[in-house]
Amino acid sequence: MRVIVIGGGPAGCAAAYTLRKQGHDVRVFEASDCVGGRTKQLKRGGYNLGTGALFLMGGLYPRTSALLKEMGCDKKLVPWKGASQLMDNDNSRYPVNFVALQSYLSIPRLTLGDRLKIIFAGIKLFLSPGAKNAFDGHELAKYETGENLEEWARKNLGERGYEYIVRPIMDFLYAVPCSWLSLPFPLAVIQQAMKMSLSVPPGGIGQVSDWFIEHSPGVQMHLNSRVERVEANGKGYKVTAKGEAYEADGLVVATESFVAADLLKDFISQPTAQKLKSTPYTEYAHVAIGYDKNPWPNFPADIVMPVGYGEKRNVGAIVLHSRRHPGAVPPGAECVGVYFHTPPLANLSDEDVKREAVEIAIKAFGSAPEPSFVHLFRYDNGLTIAKPGHYKTLDSVHAEMPKGIVLAGDYFSQAGVEAAVFSGEEAALKLTSAPG
Numbered sequence: 001m002r003v004i005v006i007g008g009g010p011a012g013c014a015a016a017y018t019l020r021k022q023g024h025d026v027r028v029f030e031a032s033d034c035v036g037g038r039t040k041q042l043k044r045g046g047y048n049l050g051t052g053a054l055f056l057m058g059g060l061y062p063r064t065s066a067l068l069k070e071m072g073c074d075k076k077l078v079p080w081k082g083a084s085q086l087m088d089n090d091n092s093r094y095p096v097n098f099v100a101l102q103s104y105l106s107i108p109r110l111t112l113g114d115r116l117k118i119i120f121a122g123i124k125l126f127l128s129p130g131a132k133n134a135f136d137g138h139e140l141a142k143y144e145t146g147e148n149l150e151e152w153a154r155k156n157l158g159e160r161g162y163e164y165i166v167r168p169i170m171d172f173l174y175a176v177p178c179s180w181l182s183l184p185f186p187l188a189v190i191q192q193a194m195k196m197s198l199s200v201p202p203g204g205i206g207q208v209s210d211w212f213i214e215h216s217p218g219v220q221m222h223l224n225s226r227v228e229r230v231e232a233n234g235k236g237y238k239v240t241a242k243g244e245a246y247e248a249d250g251l252v253v254a255t256e257s258f259v260a261a262d263l264l265k266d267f268i269s270q271p272t273a274q275k276l277k278s279t280p281y282t283e284y285a286h287v288a289i290g291y292d293k294n295p296w297p298n299f300p301a302d303i304v305m306p307v308g309y310g311e312k313r314n315v316g317a318i319v320l321h322s323r324r325h326p327g328a329v330p331p332g333a334e335c336v337g338v339y340f341h342t343p344p345l346a347n348l349s350d351e352d353v354k355r356e357a358v359e360i361a362i363k364a365f366g367s368a369p370e371p372s373f374v375h376l377f378r379y380d381n382g383l384t385i386a387k388p389g390h391y392k393t394l395d396s397v398h399a400e401m402p403k404g405i406v407l408a409g410d411y412f413s414q415a416g417v418e419a420a421v422f423s424g425e426e427a428a429l430k431l432t433s434a435p436g
């Protein structure tokens with residue numbers, strides 16, 4: 001079968017890898033100059049900056065882990081322990097391990113009553129059914145009740161459990177208020193939290209997509225090739241990029257959902273296009289601050305997460321990149337990543353974001369000389385956010401696709417490399433197993 005994959009993020013690359021493994025004739029069209037999408041790396045001086053994604057989450061990423069193992073790349077991953085500190089309003093510090101939820105129970109702000117309530121809720125949750133893969137949109141749709149994470153957490157974990165455990169973790173991971181987030185995904189993550197371990201490929205997260213393509217011999221890559229048009233062509237399709245037309249028997253469309261809606265407008269109904277276009281992608285900003293000489297080589301944690309009871313705050317986490325990804329910095333240097341919360345961005349200029357990033361890095365880790373560079377990454381469409389009802393709406397879109405076209409992308413569940421890889425592999429399998 002001749003298949004064209006549109007989009008070379010982790011979803012498109014996983015689809016291409018799966019299709020080549022089955023022996024199909026595969027072309028990948030990617031708009032930018034390299035694969036990786038929102039996981040791409042940016043080389044700047046001797047630094048290797050992540051433009052988006054930071055880490056893989058081990059057992060919580062079952063399909064990514066399985067495919068990396070199949071390619072022999074799992075052993076190359078560099079583990080990261082993610083030692084963290086919560087930084088309270090009065091600058092008190094509470095050491096926790098980002099990966100070990102039980103470590104949050106030692107936060108001195110929690111009372112004995114809070115701890116018992118949280119443990120009880122954890123046991124109850126552990127015994128209840130939930131999605132097996134937290135990034136499988138179809139599974140998540142089955143558990144969707146319309147409830148949001150903030151309601152659930154305040155009710156089941158108490159106010160302090162919400163403020164000191166759930167809110168800081170989600171502020172870092174998803175950068176939006178917990179009231180915006182549908183419940184099945186975070187519950188599935190908590191239920192499987194013991195499977196979580198953090199790691200980063202030696203070349204940064206963008207290397208996951210590179211590995212898929214390197215292990216897809218014969219795949220035909222078209223970089224800098226934005227697909228402009230998709231048309232019907234007999235039983236198949238014609239795809240136009242850079243003025244050239246290419247024919248295929250089937251398509252995997254692995255772009256952002258609003259791009260898919262535009263490219264497929266002649267093939268899908270208005271309501272289906274509307275579902276794709278209304279997928280929320282939120283604004284996102286993070287700042288990389290480089291120091292050619294590391295000002296804090298002995299700081300006792302790798303991540304600082306601001307917390308504070310009921311407090312408004314602009315930043316979700318401040319990360320020492322040399323600890324997360326040693327290949328990110330030249331020898332002896334440091335790079336701080338400051339990850340902003342989405343709502344305040346509406347009122348912050350680029351200069352405000354950069355200034356606040358440098359200030360909070362110093363507050364988090366201690367004084368430092370002028371940085372060697374301050375690089376802002378700011379996106380209108382950074383992360384897909386699953387509001388209550390999201391999974392059911394998006395899951396229904398698959399059944400509404402015309403024959404020979406399948407969609408892939410993290411937007412079917414919750415932003416994350418696993419969501420993309422899972423959907424890319426699934427799309428490839430669905431396309432090639434459809435009856436003639």
Ligand SMILES: Cc1cc2nc3c(=O)[nH]c(=O)nc-3n(C[C@H](O)[C@H](O)[C@H](O)COP(=O)(O)OP(=O)(O)OC[C@H]3O[C@@H](n4cnc5c(N)ncnc54)[C@H](O)[C@@H]3O)c2cc1C
Pocket residue numbers: 006007008009010011012029030031032035036037038039051052053054055056225226227228254255256259284286382383408409410411414415416417418419420
């Ligand atoms: C700041 C940030 C931090 C993150 N942190 C993490 C993390 O720590 N761990 C994690 O797992 N995930 C993280 N993510 C999420 C992760 O990056 C995404 O879930 C993942 O990249 C989604 O992959 P995708 O293939 O679905 O989409 P994308 O990565 O967006 O790829 C889509 C691709 O399609 C291409 N494209 C679009 N239109 C066209 C067209 N017309 N023709 C050809 N190509 C086209 C784009 O150029 C792009 O390369 C983070 C994201 C951001 C922004």
